[in-house]
Amino acid sequence: MSRLRAIALDVDGTLLDSSHDISPAVKKSIHDIWQQGVQVILASGRHVGSLSQLLMELGVEGYVVAFSGGAVARVDSNKRVEIILQQRLELAHAEKMAHEALANGLSVAWSTMDHWYTPDAMGLYRQEARILRQEPVVVPGLRGLNVAPHKLQIMSHNAEGIVCLRAMRDAIASRCSAVFSHDYMLEIMPKGTNKAAALTKIGQLHGITLSEMMAIGDAENDIEMLRHAGLGVAMGHAPDTVKAVADWITLTNGEDGVAFALEQDWLLQRFFGVPD
Structure with a gap:
C-alpha cells in the first residue's frame, strides 16, 4: 500500500460548509497536514483566481485544479x-452550445481564466456571484465574445430545465467532457478534461x-479523481454514484467532514506511518 504524499480537495460541498466558508476545524486540519510536508491541491469547477484566494485563506502554498481539470x-x-x-473549448462550438442553451431557457456562464461572462446578472447568476465572490461581466445574449472559454456552465433550477441539461450532456458526449457539479449545474469542458487527469499532471512535477494521493469530494465531477486516487473519500452527503467509487465515506460538510477524515488514525498512518 503506497504512502500518501498529497491531498486533493473539492471545494463547494467539501472544503466549504453550506455558508461557503472554511470552518476553523477544517482549516486547521489542512494547515497541519501541509506543515508536515503533504502537498495540498484544491480541485474544483471554480476559476483559478477564486481557488488561489482559498489557498491563501488556508495559509498554505500549493496547486489549484480549476474548471474541473x-x-x-x-x-x-x-x-x-x-x-x-x-x-x-473550441470557440465556434462553445458559441453554438451556449446560444442553444439560452434559447431553451437555460442559464449559461462562459468562464475564462480571469472572468466569467453571463447574459445578465439576475437569478442563478446572482447566486453564483455570491458564492464565487466575483461579479460576472454581463454580455447580452453572450454575443460577440471572441475568447474561447475554458468551461461553459449550464444551469437550471426547474425540473424541465434539468431534463434539458441531461439531454444536452448526452448529446455532446462525443465532443466534450460534460459533468454535473451540482444537480442543477452542468459543466462543459474540452474532451478528456477531468480532475484526475489534472492531478496526474501535478504529480508528474x-x-x-x-x-500516492488522497482525494475527497461530493459530486459527479469528483468521480474520476476518487476512483483513481490511492485513497478516495466521499462526503457523507454525496450521491450514491459518488459514494460507490469511494474507498471510505466521511461526515457531511456541515459536520466538518474533511477535518473528521484527517483525524482518523488509520488515515494519518497512510500519510506518516511506515507503509505495509
Whole structure:
C-alpha cells in the first residue's frame, strides 16, 4: 500500500460548509497536514483566481485544479500564480452550445481564466456571484465574445430545465467532457478534461503518482479523481454514484467532514506511518 504524499480537495460541498466558508476545524486540519510536508491541491469547477484566494485563506502554498481539470496553476506564499496547464473549448462550438442553451431557457456562464461572462446578472447568476465572490461581466445574449472559454456552465433550477441539461450532456458526449457539479449545474469542458487527469499532471512535477494521493469530494465531477486516487473519500452527503467509487465515506460538510477524515488514525498512518 503506497504512502500518501498529497491531498486533493473539492471545494463547494467539501472544503466549504453550506455558508461557503472554511470552518476553523477544517482549516486547521489542512494547515497541519501541509506543515508536515503533504502537498495540498484544491480541485474544483471554480476559476483559478477564486481557488488561489482559498489557498491563501488556508495559509498554505500549493496547486489549484480549476474548471474541473481545464487548468492547473501553482500558487506560492506571495500569491504569485504560475499557470501550468490550460485547455479551452473550441470557440465556434462553445458559441453554438451556449446560444442553444439560452434559447431553451437555460442559464449559461462562459468562464475564462480571469472572468466569467453571463447574459445578465439576475437569478442563478446572482447566486453564483455570491458564492464565487466575483461579479460576472454581463454580455447580452453572450454575443460577440471572441475568447474561447475554458468551461461553459449550464444551469437550471426547474425540473424541465434539468431534463434539458441531461439531454444536452448526452448529446455532446462525443465532443466534450460534460459533468454535473451540482444537480442543477452542468459543466462543459474540452474532451478528456477531468480532475484526475489534472492531478496526474501535478504529480508528474513532483514524482507523485495518483496512487500516492488522497482525494475527497461530493459530486459527479469528483468521480474520476476518487476512483483513481490511492485513497478516495466521499462526503457523507454525496450521491450514491459518488459514494460507490469511494474507498471510505466521511461526515457531511456541515459536520466538518474533511477535518473528521484527517483525524482518523488509520488515515494519518497512510500519510506518516511506515507503509505495509
